Amino acid sequence: MAAHTHPRQNLTELTARLRQHAQRITGPRQLILEVLRREEHPLTARQIHEQLDCDLATVYRSLRLLEEMAMVKRFDFGDGTARFELLGQNDDGHHHHLVCRECSTVVEIGECFSGNLEQRIANQHGFASVSHRLEFFGLCPDCQAA
Amino acid sequence: MAAHTHPRQNLTELTARLRQHAQRITGPRQLILEVLRREEHPLTARQIHEQLDCDLATVYRSLRLLEEMAMVKRFDFGDGTARFELLGQNDDGHHHHLVCRECSTVVEIGECFSGNLEQRIANQHGFASVSHRLEFFGLCPDCQAA
DNA sequence: GTCTACTTGCAAATGATTTGCAATAAGGGG
DNA sequence: CCCCTTATTGCAAATCATTTGCAAGTAGAC
Ligand SMILES: [Mn+2]
Ligand SMILES: [Mn+2]
Ligand SMILES: [Zn+2]
Ligand SMILES: [Zn+2]
Numbered sequence: 001m002a003a004h005t006h007p008r009q010n011l012t013e014l015t016a017r018l019r020q021h022a023q024r025i026t027g028p029r030q031l032i033l034e035v036l037r038r039e040e041h042p043l044t045a046r047q048i049h050e051q052l053d054c055d056l057a058t059v060y061r062s063l064r065l066l067e068e069m070a071m072v073k074r075f076d077f078g079d080g081t082a083r084f085e086l087l088g089q090n091d092d093g094h095h096h097h098l099v100c101r102e103c104s105t106v107v108e109i110g111e112c113f114s115g116n117l118e119q120r121i122a123n124q125h126g127f128a129s130v131s132h133r134l135e136f137f138g139l140c141p142d143c144q145a146a
Numbered sequence: 147m148a149a150h151t152h153p154r155q156n157l158t159e160l161t162a163r164l165r166q167h168a169q170r171i172t173g174p175r176q177l178i179l180e181v182l183r184r185e186e187h188p189l190t191a192r193q194i195h196e197q198l199d200c201d202l203a204t205v206y207r208s209l210r211l212l213e214e215m216a217m218v219k220r221f222d223f224g225d226g227t228a229r230f231e232l233l234g235q236n237d238d239g240h241h242h243h244l245v246c247r248e249c250s251t252v253v254e255i256g257e258c259f260s261g262n263l264e265q266r267i268a269n270q271h272g273f274a275s276v277s278h279r280l281e282f283f284g285l286c287p288d289c290q291a292a
Numbered sequence: 293g294t295c296t297a298c299t300t301g302c303a304a305a306t307g308a309t310t311t312g313c314a315a316t317a318a319g320g321g322g
Numbered sequence: 323c324c325c326c327t328t329a330t331t332g333c334a335a336a337t338c339a340t341t342t343g344c345a346a347g348t349a350g351a352c
Contacts, residue, residue, distance in 0.1 A: 024318050024329060045309080055332050060309060062330095076224045078279060080339085081308065098271055107271050113259030121282055125244055125253050130284035133224060136267060138276035170298060170349050191340080201301050206340060208299095226308085227339065 013089075014071070021069050028054040032062050033071070033086065041106040042075045042083030042097075077135060098136040102143035109136065159235075160217070167215050174200040178208050179217070179232065187252040188221045188229030188243075223281060244282040248289035255282065 014033045015025045023029075035051045036043065049059045063084055066072040073093035075083045087093045098107040112134070122130040160179045161171045169175075181197045182189065195205045209230055212218040219239035221229045233239045244253040258280070268276040 026318075026330065028331075057310075057333080058331055064310095076222070078222045080226065098267060098273055098276070100273070107273075109267060111263065111267065113263055117257065117259055118282065121244060121255060121257065122284060126287040126290075127244055127246070127253075127282075127284035128290050130244070130282055132280060132282045134278060134280045136264065136273075136276055136278045138268060138273035141272040144272075144274050172299065172349070174300075203302080203341075204300055207342095210341095 017069070017071060017089075023065065023069070028052070028058045029062050029066075032059060032066070036072060036084065036086040039085075041108065042085045044081050044083050046081075048084070075135075076133065094131075096134045096136065098138060100140035100143055101137050102139055102146075105140045105142070107140075163215070163217060163235075169211065169215070174198070174204045175208050175212075178205060178212070182218060182230065182232040185231075187254065188231045190227050190229050192227075194230070221281075222279065240277075242280045242282065244284060246286035246289055247283050248285055248292075251286045251288070253286075 014037075015030065018025050018029060031052050031054070032048055035048050045056065045059050045063060048063075049056045052059065063072060063074075067074055067084070070092075071087055072084045073087050075085065075097065077083060077097070077099055085093065094112075096109040096112065098109055099105070118130055118132060122128065160183075161176060164171055164175060177198050177200070178194055181194050191202065191205050191209060194209075195202045198205065209218060209220075213220055213230070216238075217233055218230045219233050221231065221243065223229060223243070223245055231239065240258070242255040242258065244255050245251070264276055264278060268274065
């Protein structure tokens with residue numbers, strides 16, 4: 001399956017990755033990875049913190065580190081709060097979401113528009129290493145009823 | 147031309163729109179519209195404020211009002227700061243940007259992927275009134291050289 | 293010109309995220 | 323297993339964008 005599948009890696013594998021980057025395997029870091037490993041949708045730092053027993057600042061610092069190590073990916077739903085998802089071993093994690101404007105339900109979206117468009121835009125303006133950020137918003141089935 | 151064209155409306159026209167919404171034509175509101183009218187790229191509340199002589203809070207309040215009146219559109223480049231563009235009379239302002247990751251240069255992009263994809267995603271998950279937010283990021287010609 | 297509701301300025305409050313710093317713990321070497 | 327150096331943590335304070343309470347000011351109707 002695609003990007004929105006649970007990275008089925010175990011903690012051992014994850015700590016191995018941490019070690020590779022010459023980082024220390026600390027309690028908070030392992031716990032954060034465990035929490036993320038169980039979720040299928042991106043979590044906010046606060047949501048992660050609620051399931052843990054360490055300082056919020058530590059959660060933020062760890063997430064930033066894990067992001068730099070490409071072990072987690074940051075998403076932005078435009079509500080001023082970052083969300084994070086665990087990345088698989090050799091996964092760049094590029095994918096999108098469909099978010100309910102009413103209840104914030106999240107649906108993982110693997111599809112994307114043809115890379116053609118992005119390439120054309122890059123060429124057209126002489127930009128290099130172009131990437132994009134795309135999220136969909138709408139009303140989920142439940143919220144349409146209400 | 148497309149969405150990224152200057153709304154060539156004059157202030158009279160703009161104040162007329164304000165009046166339609168039973169809002170008062172105040173100094174700050176006119177000034178904000180004047181500032182936005184001269185720009186071709188989205189501006190932050192702070193940037194607008196720098197060109198004015200009223201309180202920053204007033205700028206935020208006015209922008210929110212103008213947004214609700216569909217006279218300005220809010221954009222999010224993922225840097226935690228909202229940006230605003232003036233909207234043309236009957237323009238929903240839907241368009242995208244290509245932003246340099248290095249110097250923040252902005253290029254207006256009128257193109258978009260086929261509405262087909264959006265429709266398919268909506269149907270597939272039973273969502274209604276689906277819209278999307280899409281921005282491109284890359285290295286502009288200048289920043290590639292350096 | 294008067295009157296009233298809508299607006300503004302100013303200061304304080306918010307909320308997410310970051311940072312300084314002293315206390316603490318991880319992992320290599322002995 | 324102990325020690326030592328250095329990375330990491332907890333806590334509190336600082337940032338930053340944006341919002342909000344409130345008293346003073348003003349646009350627009352009469
Ligand atoms: Mn996802
Ligand atoms: Mn634009
Ligand atoms: Zn919903
Ligand atoms: Zn650039």
